[in-house]
Amino acid sequence: MKITRRSIIGLCSGLALFVVAGCSSPNEQANTANTDGATGNTADAGEINLYSARHYDTDDALYDNFTEETGIKVNLIEGDADELIERIKSEGTNSPADVLITVDVGRLWRAQEDGLLQPVSSETLESAIPANLRDSQGQWFGLSKRARIIVYNQENVQPEELSTYKALAEPEWKGRVCIRSSENIYNQSLVASKIESKGEQETENWVKGLVANFARPPEGNDTSQIQAVAAGQCDVAIVNHYYVARLKQSDVAEDQEVAEKVGVFFPNQTADGTHINISGGGVVINAPNKDNAVKFLEYLVTPEAQEIFANQGNEYPIVTEMEANSVVSSFGEFKESELDVVTYGEKNPEAVKLMDRAGWK
Numbered sequence: 001m002k003i004t005r006r007s008i009i010g011l012c013s014g015l016a017l018f019v020v021a022g023c024s025s026p027n028e029q030a031n032t033a034n035t036d037g038a039t040g041n042t043a044d045a046g047e048i049n050l051y052s053a054r055h056y057d058t059d060d061a062l063y064d065n066f067t068e069e070t071g072i073k074v075n076l077i078e079g080d081a082d083e084l085i086e087r088i089k090s091e092g093t094n095s096p097a098d099v100l101i102t103v104d105v106g107r108l109w110r111a112q113e114d115g116l117l118q119p120v121s122s123e124t125l126e127s128a129i130p131a132n133l134r135d136s137q138g139q140w141f142g143l144s145k146r147a148r149i150i151v152y153n154q155e156n157v158q159p160e161e162l163s164t165y166k167a168l169a170e171p172e173w174k175g176r177v178c179i180r181s182s183e184n185i186y187n188q189s190l191v192a193s194k195i196e197s198k199g200e201q202e203t204e205n206w207v208k209g210l211v212a213n214f215a216r217p218p219e220g221n222d223t224s225q226i227q228a229v230a231a232g233q234c235d236v237a238i239v240n241h242y243y244v245a246r247l248k249q250s251d252v253a254e255d256q257e258v259a260e261k262v263g264v265f266f267p268n269q270t271a272d273g274t275h276i277n278i279s280g281g282g283v284v285i286n287a288p289n290k291d292n293a294v295k296f297l298e299y300l301v302t303p304e305a306q307e308i309f310a311n312q313g314n315e316y317p318i319v320t321e322m323e324a325n326s327v328v329s330s331f332g333e334f335k336e337s338e339l340d341v342v343t344y345g346e347k348n349p350e351a352v353k354l355m356d357r358a359g360w361k
Helices: 005-011 057-070 081-094 105-113 123-128 185-198 200-212 222-231 241-249 253-261 290-299 303-311 342-346 348-357
Strands: 047-052 073-078 099-102 141-153 236-240 262-265 276-283
Touching: 047 081, 047 290, 057 073, 057 290, 057 303, 081 099, 081 105, 099 105, 099 290, 105 185, 105 276, 105 342, 105 348, 123 290, 141 222, 141 241, 141 303, 185 200, 185 236, 185 342, 185 348, 200 348, 222 236, 222 241, 222 253, 222 262, 236 241, 241 253, 241 262, 253 262, 276 290, 342 348
Parallel strands: 047 073, 047 099
Antiparallel strands: 099 276, 141 236, 141 262, 141 276
16 A cells, blocks of 8 residues: 555644654555565565655556565655655654655755765666766756746747747737646746846846746646646636646546647747756665665666656656657657756745746746
8 A cells, every 4th residue: 555645744743743742654555566576585686765746647667667676675655755854854763765766856955955865876777767867966857857837829929939038028918818827846847947047137037027927826746737728718828738638638528628728838949958857766864775775766768667667657867878769759849958957945945036027926
């Protein structure tokens, strides 16, 4: 059995009580694993305790395949990244956590700044993952990529009208832009990247112009923004690419109708490239099963695991030789930003303050 975010909240009344009040450890709340794989019994090979902010059922295939190939059992606890980080802090040196996985580099950077991750030296990880998508000290590694794209209403917008993120702050887009709140880490990282590449003043001018063009106050997740574009509540929105892919693959007729009404545009193709973020992970500072934790991260960059990220998660593989699935590939090839993603974390405090000053709620 796996522990979800709701379980984390419900098991204890406060994070500080996780250890002292006797919350079940992941060893006691294990994700079901195959103990009869060809490699042998999981009791012989050991285990890892995985704290993951990825809430995708498709990831179960990653854990099951890893266990089948190595005999190492995966004990999974899922939750919001900030909750998991606070849990590791509260557990202190007694934390059973071996691996922390998040859906944004900003949270990995925060965990690193809090001293919760340890450096790992792995030729497998370093050779598979581009340098700008992993920590130079080996404390965290990108495992999959997500592009921050523009979706547009195909009845109201021609792709030739689109160009850059910056252009969405121009007067012609007034009342036509949807986006989720400034509390969203994806948006914070986008703004942080612009602070790094364009400077604080230029970025603030852009954000102020973007806010002035909002069709409505920010609300909902990325799927909500796509639905709003399809419904004509706004003409464009900034979202992660895989939300569109999910709608296209959905068995629900309404989802497919939404997907048919919107187009996908990769911004900044004649400039610095489309903003790229990562889902990634690192080995926790007091990991009781460090060797197994490193094996798990190395497994996640194998062709088998990268195909699961691509085919079942609709993400772009972190390994350059691997390809996206057919739905994501149908969006087209694009130039991606080569900015070092560590800057998203480093510039996050500035980004949050800037967005607040600009009135991005």
